[in-house]
Amino acid sequence: xxxxxxxxxxxxxxxxxxxxxxxxxxxxxxxxxxxxxxxxxxxxxxxxxxxxxxxxxxxxxxxxxxxxxxxxxxxxxxxxxxxxxxxxxxxxxxxxxxxxxxxxxxxxxxxxxxxxxxxxxxxxxxxxxxxxxxxxxxxxxxxxxxxxxxxxxxxxxxxxxxxxxxxxxxxxxxxxxxxxxxxxxxxxxxx
Amino acid sequence: xxxxxxxxxxxxxxxxxxxxxxxxxxxxxxxxxxxxxxxxxxxxxxxxxxxxxxxxxxxxxxxxxxxxxxxxxxxxxxxxxxxxxxxxxxxxxxxxxxxxxxxxxxxxxxxxxxxxxxxxxxxxxxxxxxxxxxxxxxxxxxxxxxxxxxxxxxxxxxxxxxxxxxxxxxxxxxxxxxxxxxxxxxxxxxxxxxxxxxxxxxxxxxxxxxxxxxxxxxxxxxxxxxxxxxxxxxxxxx
Numbered sequence: 001x002x003x004x005x006x007x008x009x010x011x012x013x014x015x016x017x018x019x020x021x022x023x024x025x026x027x028x029x030x031x032x033x034x035x036x037x038x039x040x041x042x043x044x045x046x047x048x049x050x051x052x053x054x055x056x057x058x059x060x061x062x063x064x065x066x067x068x069x070x071x072x073x074x075x076x077x078x079x080x081x082x083x084x085x086x087x088x089x090x091x092x093x094x095x096x097x098x099x100x101x102x103x104x105x106x107x108x109x110x111x112x113x114x115x116x117x118x119x120x121x122x123x124x125x126x127x128x129x130x131x132x133x134x135x136x137x138x139x140x141x142x143x144x145x146x147x148x149x150x151x152x153x154x155x156x157x158x159x160x161x162x163x164x165x166x167x168x169x170x171x172x173x174x175x176x177x178x179x180x181x182x183x184x185x186x187x188x189x190x191x
Numbered sequence: 192x193x194x195x196x197x198x199x200x201x202x203x204x205x206x207x208x209x210x211x212x213x214x215x216x217x218x219x220x221x222x223x224x225x226x227x228x229x230x231x232x233x234x235x236x237x238x239x240x241x242x243x244x245x246x247x248x249x250x251x252x253x254x255x256x257x258x259x260x261x262x263x264x265x266x267x268x269x270x271x272x273x274x275x276x277x278x279x280x281x282x283x284x285x286x287x288x289x290x291x292x293x294x295x296x297x298x299x300x301x302x303x304x305x306x307x308x309x310x311x312x313x314x315x316x317x318x319x320x321x322x323x324x325x326x327x328x329x330x331x332x333x334x335x336x337x338x339x340x341x342x343x344x345x346x347x348x349x350x351x352x353x354x355x356x357x358x359x360x361x362x363x364x365x366x367x368x369x370x371x372x373x374x375x376x377x378x379x380x381x382x383x384x385x386x387x388x389x390x391x392x393x394x395x396x397x398x399x400x401x402x403x404x405x406x407x408x409x410x411x412x413x414x415x416x417x418x419x420x421x422x423x424x425x426x427x428x429x
Contacts, residue, residue, distance in 0.1 A: 027386040033331075034246065050428020067360070087287040089244075099427040100288075103350035104261060105361050107248030107332060114244050130352075130423040131416070143426065146249055157330060169332065170252040170367075185407060 022074040029074075030167060030186035031158035034113075036120040037190040038075070038155050045126065045151065046079035047097045048086075058144040059097060062151050069179045072191050075155055088112070089125040095154060097147070109146045109173055110151035124154040138174035145177045152183065157188050197403040203413065215396070226382060246319075246330040253364035255389070260399040261363040262407045266308025267391070268373065270340045270385040271313065272298035275327070276321025289352045293321035293328035296359060297336045299344065302399040306398045307346075315359040316346060341372035344388060 046057050060078040068076040083096045089112035090096065106129050113124040126147075133140040148166045159169035165180035179187075214254040259265065273295065297316045301309075320333045336342070345368035346360035362368040370389055405411075 033245070034389070048428065052426050052428075055426050079392050088290065099423070100290075100352065102352055103354075104345060105349070105363050105365070106351055107250050110246050114242060128427065130427055131419070133419045134423050134426055140422075141251065149249045152226035159247065170250050172252050178337065 001086045004012045009052050010068070026095070028164075030160050030165065030182040032156060032186055032190060033158035034119055034121050034154070034156035035190065038124070041191075042074055042151075043076040043154060044079040044093060045076060045095045045097055045154065047080055048099060049082035049084050050099075051082075051097075055143055058147055061144055062147040065148055066151055066155060066187060069184045070187050070191050072188070075191060076151060077138060077185075088127045089124065089165075092125050093123060095124050097126040097128065097150075099130045099183050101126040101131055106131070108132050109150050110114070111150045118159050121154065121156055126150045126154065133173075136176075141173060142172055142176045145171065148178070152187075155187060157183070205401060210329075214318075219238065241322075242326045244326060246292075246328075246332075248330070248332050250365055253367050255397070256362050256401050258368050259306075259398050260405055261347055262345045262346045262368075263305065264309055264360065265305040265343070265345050265394075265398060266299065266301050266307070266314065267303040267305065267341070267343050268299040268301045268313070270336050270338055271300045271341065272299055273336060273338060277340075278322055279319075282374050286387065292319055292353065293326060294319055294353070294356045295321040299342065302341075305395055306402070314346065315357075316344060317359045317361055319350065332365045334362075336369075343370040343372065343391070344368065355415045375429075 022179075047056055047061065047147075051059075056078065063076045063078050066076055068131050072083060073091050079095075083094060083098070085092070085094075086098055088096070088098050088100055091114060109126065109128045110166060111126050113121045128134070128146065134143050134146070136142060145166065149168075149171070152167050157167050158165035160182055162168060162180070162182055163170075164177070165182045166177045167180075167186070170178075253261070274297070276293045276295045277289055278288075279294050280289045283289070283291060295318050297318060299316055301311065301314045312393055316336075318330075318333050318336070319328075320330045320335070321328050345363045347363045349355075349359065349361045351361070370387075402408075
């Protein structure tokens with residue numbers, strides 16, 4: 001009986017160790033594309049001068065969402081200056097957010113970054129492809145969800161393959177998403 | 192006593208076996224699903240002296256029906272040539288509003304035309320991805336192609352800012368619209384994390400059904416574009 005108790009105890013301990021190792025590995029929840037993230041912090045994202053108040057607010061809220069998700073402090077702010085540049089991408093030291101007309105077969109939005117290696121982002125330009133319908137209606141792509149995803153890229157995150165995460169690589173019309181648990185884990189790994 | 196020990200041991204071994212199998216499976220999926228990101232952060236790119244231009248984007252979900260409707264041609268074929276990458280707008284000679292990105296033409300020999308108005312034996316598929324002597328341009332959502340790869344592709348004429356008068360097609364939904372052919376019976380999506388498959392035998396009929404049910408799709412799309420333009424102007428300016 002004593003022997004059985006001892007074996008059970010050992011097995012219980014081993015199971016606990018195994019679970020401790022395996023449980024936190026949620027391979028499909030997030031990916032990190034640039035392990036050093038954005039440098040230097042804080043990042044500022046500058047919207048186009050032609051954006052509506054609603055779009056600027058969406059940009060602000062997207063930054064706020066990432067700041068709230070990061071345990072070590074703020075990461076990114078909406079730049080109160082605006083850009084009149086429509087060229088994309090433009091290497092000018094400004095993280096600009098512009099609208100582009102790229103047609104039906106391109107992404108809803110894209111983030112471009114250039115670097116000498118792929119560990120740190122120094123500048124990233126975000127383009128919103130306005131060939132697709134934006135807005136808050138069920139027949140449109142939610143501006144804030146799109147911007148939150150793209151700012152996630154600016155901060156060094158890759159695409160996620162878990163639909164509940166905002167870094168999920170696909171978006172459906174009418175879908176509204178904030179930061180998911182995998183997104184939060186990833187951002188706190190980088191920063 | 193021995194029996195009880197054996198039962199306890201068996202239960203533990205079963206749990207451990209399931210755990211190990213699950214762990215291996217999870218990490219296999221992970222390796223597959225992280226493939227594109229891994230490409231971007233691969234050692235080759237991290238250690239390169241070349242300038243790396245990376246693109247990460249958000250794709251609109253496209254159902255099979257939508258991909259059929261958007262397509263000008265749908266083909267099964269094999270990759271016969273991968274051409275040298277070229278810049279889309281070197282020195283911005285085409286103006287500041289046309290992206291200057293590296294593009295690569297993929298020549299696909301047609302084995303089976305599923306839909307479309309083409310008598311050509313091959314088509315050129317242009318992808319926004321490539322490499323030259325100084326730069327690597329990666330797009331997370333654009334699939335890679337390899338020589339002799341058997342593929343099913345949903346293709347359309349380019350409607351983007353970088354389009355030219357050359358005779359080529361683009362994928363209608365980036366990596367969602369490229370399937371690879373593992374055997375002659377079923378198509379397995381290159382999009383392996385959701386294991387989408389396309390049954391070729393019934394695809395032809397589904398194409399006919401979709402195209403017949405929506406004969407004016409492209410014209411309706413033009414009207415929709417006008418509505419989108421007006422709505423988006425309110426959000427992003429003219």
